[in-house]
Amino acid sequence: MSDTDALRAWLTLLHTPxxxxxxxxxxxxxxGDAVAVLAHLRRSPAGLGEAAGAWLTCPDEARLTRDMTWLATPGHRLLCCTDADFPPLLGHIPQPPVALFIAGDASLLLHPQVAIVGARGATAGGLAHARRFAMALAQAGFVITSGMADGVDGAAHAAALAVDAPTIAVVGTGPDRVYPHKHQALAQAIAARGAVVSEFPPGTAPRADHFPRRNRLIAGLSLGTLVIEAGLKSGSLITARLAGEQGREVFALPGSVDNPLARGCHRLIREGVRLVEEPAELIETLVPAARALGLELAARLAKLPVSAAPPCGTPAPDTPSMPPARPEHHRLRQAMGHDPATLDELASRTGLAPAALSSMLLMLELEGQVESLPGNRYHCVA
Structure with a gap:
């Protein structure tokens, strides 16, 4: 079975009505895999309906070709739930995705993330808070994740990029569509220095029902969600609710009682969400969760061959209490040498998979032995 056959099978399944x-x-x-599933459904499409049977028998070649062409572009990827580097946090959410279209660095999805969300029509003060928190959290080693919407989302992404840190945009369109259109340059910068992530195939236009689905991914990828300015009917409150239901930390920034966009945050605080005023409060709360994530990734990957992955739908393991194997950490530190190196360079030097490297680098960074630098580079500090 070729990689092209597997990819084509995945795309056919993702488009099946x-x-x-x-x-x-x-x-x-x-x-076991997408090719086997496709063969099974073509033999027995019962229960899926006539439209599904017609598609499985004779899929739209133009649509599949469009997807394959987009994925053939360097830096584009379909990250499947059967891949070893599929983010394990997404396995803990209701209705977990089966595949993600990614433009940019897919390995960033394994890094500890903080979601920053808020009003599209945020005040100048709200935008300033979004920038302040995003910069501080990014400089502390967290990847800033948001929805690339106008207002708070866009400010948070731009602030992370301004300090040469990566950021992840989860969008409610295809990965090739930019909404709002004014964020064309921002989307290009995020794809170049971070990642644009979508559950929807290329060409998908924005639809109202896509954004709650996007919000569950923003919450699901992140260790915590910070809400900065939100009206009582804001989509940001949906993200906060989903994060709470997923067992993640939720933070809200209080505001003036005269500001209508503070009412959503105040309601969250009344309901028991953690009130924060400074980035250090989030960092102190989330560092233990970031360490646990690194341990979970290390344990998960240590049990697998470099190219293997657990069956899709296999529950993520409980957070282990034992540290990752030190010999591989020593091997990685030796490969780093004295000059900063990118993840790709380290993968070439060590022969380790990028997913395993990301986990090890995260643990070494949390232990103060490695420092991440702009341009997704790393070097030893101890």
């Missing part, structure tokens, strides 16, 4: 996320995950767990 009526094939929901849960059903596809169940079939992947039963059959």
């Amino acid at each position: 009526g094939l929901g996320l849960s059903s596809l995950r169940e079939r992947l767990a039963a059959d």
Whole structure:
């Protein structure tokens, strides 16, 4: 089976009418891979309906070719739930995605993330707070994740980029579409120095029902969600609710009682969400969760061959209490040498998979032995 066959099978399944996320995950767990699932469904499409049967028998070649062409571009990837470097945090959320279209550095999805969300029509003060928190959190080693919307989202992304830190935009369109259109330059910068992530295939236009689905991914990828200015009917409150339901930390920044955009944050605080005033409060709260994530990744990857992955739908393991294997850490530190090196360079020097390297680098960074630099580079500091 070639990589092209596997990719084509995935795309065919993702476009199949009526094939929901849960059903596809169940079939992947039963059959093992996308090619086997596609063959099974073509033999027995019962229950999916006529549209699904027609698509499976004769898929739209133009649509598949469009997707394949987009994925053939350097820096573009379909990250599948059967891949070893699929972010394990997404396995803990309701209706986890089966695949993500990514423009940029997919390994960043394994890094500890903080979501910063808020009003599209934020005040000047709200935008200033978004920039202040995003810069401080990015400089502390957290990846800033948001939805690339106008207002707080855009300010948070831009602030991370301003301090030469990566940022992740989860969008409610195809990965090739920019919404709002004014963020064309921002989207290009995020893809070049971070990652644009979408559950929707190339060409997908913005639709109202796409954004709650996007919000669950923003919350699911992040260790914590910070809400900065939100009206009582804001989509940011949906993200905060989803984060709380997923067992993640939720933070809210209080504001003036005269500001209507502070009411959503105040309601969250009344409901028990953590009130914060300074970035240091988030950092102190989330560092233990970041360490736990690094340990989980290390344990998960240590049990796998470099190219293997658990069956899609396999629950993520409990957070382990044992540290990752030190010999591989020593090997990595030796490979780093004295000059900063990129993840790709370290992968070439060590022969380790990028997913395993990301986990090790995260642990070494949290232990103060490695420092991350602009341009996704790393060097030893101890």
